[in-house]
Amino acid sequence: MSTSTVLETEEHQALRAAVAALGKRFGRDYMTRVTAADGHPEELWAEAAKLGYLGVNLPEEHGGGGCGISELSIVLEELGAAGSPLLMMVVSPAICGTVISRFGTEEQKRAWLPGLADGSRTMAFGITEPDAGSNSHRITTTAAKADDGSWVLTGRKVFISGVDIADATLIVGRTSDARTGRLKPCLFIVPRDTPGFERRQIDMELQAPEKQFELTLDDVRLPAEALVGDEDAGLLQLFAGLNPERIMTAAFAIGMGRYALGRAVEYARDRTVWQAPIGAHQAIAHPLAQVHIELELARLMMQKAARLYDAGDDIGAGEAANMAKYAAAEACVRAVDQAVHTLGGNGLTREFGLASLITGSRVARIAPVSREMILNYVSHQSLGLPKSY
Numbered sequence: 001m002s003t004s005t006v007l008e009t010e011e012h013q014a015l016r017a018a019v020a021a022l023g024k025r026f027g028r029d030y031m032t033r034v035t036a037a038d039g040h041p042e043e044l045w046a047e048a049a050k051l052g053y054l055g056v057n058l059p060e061e062h063g064g065g066g067c068g069i070s071e072l073s074i075v076l077e078e079l080g081a082a083g084s085p086l087l088m089m090v091v092s093p094a095i096c097g098t099v100i101s102r103f104g105t106e107e108q109k110r111a112w113l114p115g116l117a118d119g120s121r122t123m124a125f126g127i128t129e130p131d132a133g134s135n136s137h138r139i140t141t142t143a144a145k146a147d148d149g150s151w152v153l154t155g156r157k158v159f160i161s162g163v164d165i166a167d168a169t170l171i172v173g174r175t176s177d178a179r180t181g182r183l184k185p186c187l188f189i190v191p192r193d194t195p196g197f198e199r200r201q202i203d204m205e206l207q208a209p210e211k212q213f214e215l216t217l218d219d220v221r222l223p224a225e226a227l228v229g230d231e232d233a234g235l236l237q238l239f240a241g242l243n244p245e246r247i248m249t250a251a252f253a254i255g256m257g258r259y260a261l262g263r264a265v266e267y268a269r270d271r272t273v274w275q276a277p278i279g280a281h282q283a284i285a286h287p288l289a290q291v292h293i294e295l296e297l298a299r300l301m302m303q304k305a306a307r308l309y310d311a312g313d314d315i316g317a318g319e320a321a322n323m324a325k326y327a328a329a330e331a332c333v334r335a336v337d338q339a340v341h342t343l344g345g346n347g348l349t350r351e352f353g354l355a356s357l358i359t360g361s362r363v364a365r366i367a368p369v370s371r372e373m374i375l376n377y378v379s380h381q382s383l384g385l386p387k388s389y
Contacts, residue, residue, distance in 0.1 A: 007303070012074060019053060019075050023082025028259070028353045031084045035209050040165055044084055045119055048075070054089065055117025057244075058097050062113035068310030069094065069244050073251040073302060080255015081262070083353070087210045088162050090248040092116055095241040096123040096170045099187060103229030103237045108189070115167070123189075124166035125241070126157040126215055141217060143173040143186060149224035153188060157215040159367070163199050164211055167192055171217070172238060175231060185238050187228040196220040206363065207356045239318065243309055245368050246321035250302040250328035253364035257295045257328070257335035260357055264288055264339035267346070278342075287338045294331035301327050319382055326374045329364035336361040 008016070026044045034041050048054050057072040058064025065071065076089050097116045100108055115121025132138040141155025153173050163169055168191045174183035190197055196218040204212050229237045265288060268279030278284050305320035336357045340347035348355045365371050379385045 007300075012071070015056075015071060016074050016078055018051070019078035020082060022047060022051065022053075023079045023084050026082070026084045028083025031209070032350075032353060032356075035207055040209050041084065041086060044079075045086060045088075048079070048086065049117075049119025054093055054119050055097070055113075057093055058113050058117045059101055059109075062101070062109050063117040064097075064101075064113065065117075068306065069098070069247050070303065070306040070310050072244075073247055073306050076248055077251040077255040077258075077299070080252055081258040082255075083259045085252055085255055087208065087252065088122055088165075090245060090252060091125045091161055092122045092166070094244040094248045095125045098244050099170065099228060099237055099241040102240055103187075105225065107225060108228065112168075112189075121167045122162065122165055124160055124163045124169040125245075126160045126163075126169045126190075127172040127238075128157060128159050130156055130158045130214075139172060139174055139185065141171065141173045142183070143175045143188060145175065146221075151188060151222045151224070151226060153190070153217045153220040153222065155217050157217075159202065160199075160213045160215055161210045163192070163213040163215065164201070169197075169215070170228070170241075171215075184232070185235050186231055187237055188222055188226045189228060190217070190220060190222065190226070194220055194222070206359050208360065240314065242368070243305075243314065243317050243321045246325040247302060247305050247309065247317075249364060249368060250298065250305070250321075250324040253325075253328035253332035253361070254295055254299050254302065256357060256361060256364070257291070257298075257332035260332075260336045260339035260354060260361075261288065261291055261295065263352060263354060264342040267343050267352075284342060288342065291331065291335045291338050294327070295335060298324065298327035298331045319378070322369075322374045322377050325364075325369070326371055326378075329361075329371060332364050333361045 031041060052065050053075045055063060056065035056067050056075060057069055060066035072094055076085060079085050093116050097113060100112050112121065116123060129139055129141065141153060144152045146152060153171065155173065168189050171188045171190050173186055173188055175186045176183060197220050198216045199213045202212040202214055268284050269277055271278045301320060302324040305317055305324045308320055309317035340354050340358065343352055343354065346352050380387055
């Protein structure tokens with residue numbers, strides 16, 4: 001048993017074991033076939049929903065499990081460790097489901113949360129823009145309020161996951177503050193087929209079933225009830241979704257790293273070139289041991305972040321979530337690299353399924369926020385050092 005699972009409750013350990021069993025039923029081969037066929041992991045998504053895993057963090061009164069991000073992160077990590085992670089779990093139940101359950105109107109909760117929980121509906125999240133990058137203050141997608149209370153959105157988004165399969169996208173726009181004249185962030189639910197809401201698939205070398213899109217919002221008119229929460233509390237609501245995003249990205253990375261490490265350890269135990277298996281040589285064994293340690297440490301920080309968030313400590317969770325995402329991404333990249341290196345030429349074959357993870361593991365370093373921006377956050381918020389920007 002790993003160090004960090006000892007710290008979990010019996011319920012968490014049971015959830016981890018059950019999800020791991022589901023993951024093994026599908027596995028890396030399933031995800032590879034789906035990706036090669038340009039499809040989506042619909043069977044795994046439906047089964048995870050049927051077992052109550054997709055909505056484990058959502059309120060019971062709206063069809064969810066009544067738990068938190070701690071439980072949802074276990075689900076994603078174990079699916080990833082089996083080689084079949086569901087990236088849309090980061091977006092649909094974690095970001096969008098959390099924001100709607102915390103700040104949405106009763107009508108929005110009734111309309112969206114049961115579907116997000118049972119897998120019948122999914123939602124994408126649109127924040128990144130071509131000219132803004134990590135600087136959310138430069139978001140130029142604007143929302144103008146009409147005399148009848150409706151909204152008109154205009155702008156562009158880029159690298160938005162799963163828009164083709166999502167029933168709606170939670171768009172981050174900016175509205176004008178009547179008191180100061182400044183733009184403030186707000187969140188809007190934009191159904192997929194809304195007139196003026198166009199998407200273009202981005203040609204990615206990343207091998208994953210979830211496609212990436214550039215969005216164009218050309219005078220997209222929305223009813224007043226498309227606004228999520230309070231118009232004056234948009235920033236608070238935005239970060240309520242971004243902290244779970246970082247925690248779940250950490251879970252995604254840790255799961256991927258564990259999968260790669262498992263394949264490498266299995267190979268190192270069996271592969272014999274001289275008198276003993278190659279895993280007996282310290283040049284092979286020690287780097288794998290280091291990777292295991294780094295993954296375990298990252299998981300501990302992820303668990304801390306999830307517990308702080310579930311306890312309602314948004315400030316503490318913000319610091320821990322950034323640290324967890326950083327640690328998990330770094331550990332994942334090293335795990336995949338060391339796994340490929342352990343297998344040598346076999347690490348680049350389709351048979352062993354590790355080469356495609358080289359690109360995938362880099363995503364955890366880049367998205368949803370780069371490691372450099374996390375280091376900026378820690379240096380400013382945790383250490384109190386001055387900003388350079």
